[in-house]
Amino acid sequence: MLTKTPLDPWIYSKISGRVGMAGRLTRMMIESYQLHQLKATLALAAEKSPFYRRLLAGLALDKIGSLKDLRNIPFTTAADIKANSMGMLCVSQSEINRVVTLSSTGTTGRPKRVFFTTTDQELTRDFFRCGMSTLVQPGDRVLILLPGEVPGSVGHLLAEGLQRMGVHAVPHGIVQDARKTLEVMEREGINALVGIPTQVLALARFGPPGQNNYGLNVKNMLLSTDNLPRAIIAAIEKAWKCRVYNHYGMTEMGLGGGIECRARTGLHLREADLYFEIINPDSGENLPDGEEGELVFTTLTRQGMPLIRYRTGDLASFIPGPCPCGTVLKRLTRVRDRIRGRVPLGGGGYLSMSMLDEALFAVDGVINFKAAIGAALGPDRLSIEVQLAHWAGREVLDLISKSILSISVIVKNVHQGYLTLAPIQVDRSAALWPPAKRYIQAGDGCVPRTHF
Numbered sequence: 001m002l003t004k005t006p007l008d009p010w011i012y013s014k015i016s017g018r019v020g021m022a023g024r025l026t027r028m029m030i031e032s033y034q035l036h037q038l039k040a041t042l043a044l045a046a047e048k049s050p051f052y053r054r055l056l057a058g059l060a061l062d063k064i065g066s067l068k069d070l071r072n073i074p075f076t077t078a079a080d081i082k083a084n085s086m087g088m089l090c091v092s093q094s095e096i097n098r099v100v101t102l103s104s105t106g107t108t109g110r111p112k113r114v115f116f117t118t119t120d121q122e123l124t125r126d127f128f129r130c131g132m133s134t135l136v137q138p139g140d141r142v143l144i145l146l147p148g149e150v151p152g153s154v155g156h157l158l159a160e161g162l163q164r165m166g167v168h169a170v171p172h173g174i175v176q177d178a179r180k181t182l183e184v185m186e187r188e189g190i191n192a193l194v195g196i197p198t199q200v201l202a203l204a205r206f207g208p209p210g211q212n213n214y215g216l217n218v219k220n221m222l223l224s225t226d227n228l229p230r231a232i233i234a235a236i237e238k239a240w241k242c243r244v245y246n247h248y249g250m251t252e253m254g255l256g257g258g259i260e261c262r263a264r265t266g267l268h269l270r271e272a273d274l275y276f277e278i279i280n281p282d283s284g285e286n287l288p289d290g291e292e293g294e295l296v297f298t299t300l301t302r303q304g305m306p307l308i309r310y311r312t313g314d315l316a317s318f319i320p321g322p323c324p325c326g327t328v329l330k331r332l333t334r335v336r337d338r339i340r341g342r343v344p345l346g347g348g349g350y351l352s353m354s355m356l357d358e359a360l361f362a363v364d365g366v367i368n369f370k371a372a373i374g375a376a377l378g379p380d381r382l383s384i385e386v387q388l389a390h391w392a393g394r395e396v397l398d399l400i401s402k403s404i405l406s407i408s409v410i411v412k413n414v415h416q417g418y419l420t421l422a423p424i425q426v427d428r429s430a431a432l433w434p435p436a437k438r439y440i441q442a443g444d445g446c447v448p449r450t451h452f
């Protein structure tokens with residue numbers, strides 16, 4: 001019998017206000033609570049924030065009688081945060097405890113600034129405590145491979161959440177030298193970790209296959225990102241004989257969004273703090289469960305800077321039917337691609353980073369790669385630079401080439417003369433590349449296409 005996600009009793013307790021009391025959560029309970037919180041959030045935003053007062057002007061907020069009525073409320077976007085972050089505040093600046101500045105991946109535009117009060121941060125800490133209890137228990141020793149030096153940063157809040165449940169948190173930060181991090185794991189007796197997929201892959205592939213014993217005490221880990229390739233999960237689980245869980249979240253969500261339960265068949269979401277929708281990115285219409293579209297969320301409990309129908313730019317779908325763990329909470333598919341991350345090819349079809357991820361990370365010895373595509377003249381050219389484990393030989397390059405040519409849209413476009421493949425570049429430096437949003441970049445000398 002599978003253990004039910006710990007989010008279920010946690011959300012029951014938050015909704016019912018009966019802390020620590022067991023009870024049966026129902027969809028009706030969740031939805032009536034969400035409607036109540038949505039109306040409170042809209043009222044707060046319209047009253048306190050100049051940006052939302054303009055956005056919501058003329059809308060009959062008091063007529064909202066069901067979650068469906070939210071469909072009449074306009075969306076907000078990353079561009080709104082860039083242009084109006086101060087105007088979105090619903091508290092005075094003195095009540096803001098943490099500001100996160102997110103630099104833009106594009107070439108233009110201001111950074112995004114996201115504001116949190118002390119209460120907002122407590123909600124995140126509490127979610128981390130609850131979510132992590134899926135995979136760790138009191139007495140475990142968890143290495144945190146996320147930025148965590150500054151109070152309020154993701155690693156710091158996670159460490160605080162873990163300490164509350166009697167788990168020993170070992171803050172580490174981003175991995176730069178795999179050997180040093182593996183030595184820390186050995187010295188600290190680490191048996192669980194939280195990190196970024198490519199970074200943990202570099203640890204798991206540090207030694208040749210079958211000879212990397214450093215991580216063998218790790219039983220469970222949580223990997224968090226926009227895409228967690230199946231090939232990375234398989235490689236890590238094989239090397240370390242552990243279980244990999246997926247978390248999805250973004251700063252705008254209050255860092256945490258959803259986490260897999262022990263069934264690992266989709267992400268359960270923070271439904272007491274966030275209301276999620278899936279929309280058709282072109283029409284803005286809501287899509288039924290099972291159909292992939294853009295993930296949109298509304299904060300239900302955020303005080304400092306509520307976000308209303310915020311378009312994440314990420315693609316996902318709700319999984320129809322109940323989870324094997326027995327909860328009534330929804331399940332979201334893994335988020336693999338961003339809408340703007342799909343590059344159309346001249347001969348038809350599109351290429352995305354997640355397709356390349358599955359092909360390249362399946363090759364043992366690959367620890368990271370960058371991809372660029374574009375053409376100043378003539379057919380598109382796909383360039384790939386890989387970072388290889390120190391033990392990987394030239395034969396790995398042949399395997400990579402073969403693996404790239406297993407992607408049908410690439411084969412089709414190469415055969416039709418719309419795509420060429422540049423020789424693979426190799427970086428063998430021991431220092432890991434700093435983690436960054438991974439997407440297909442515009443090739444040298446190319447005009448970035450609209451979707452970049």
Ligand SMILES: [Zn+2]
Pocket residue numbers: 004005261262263268323324325326327
């Ligand atoms: Zn479940």
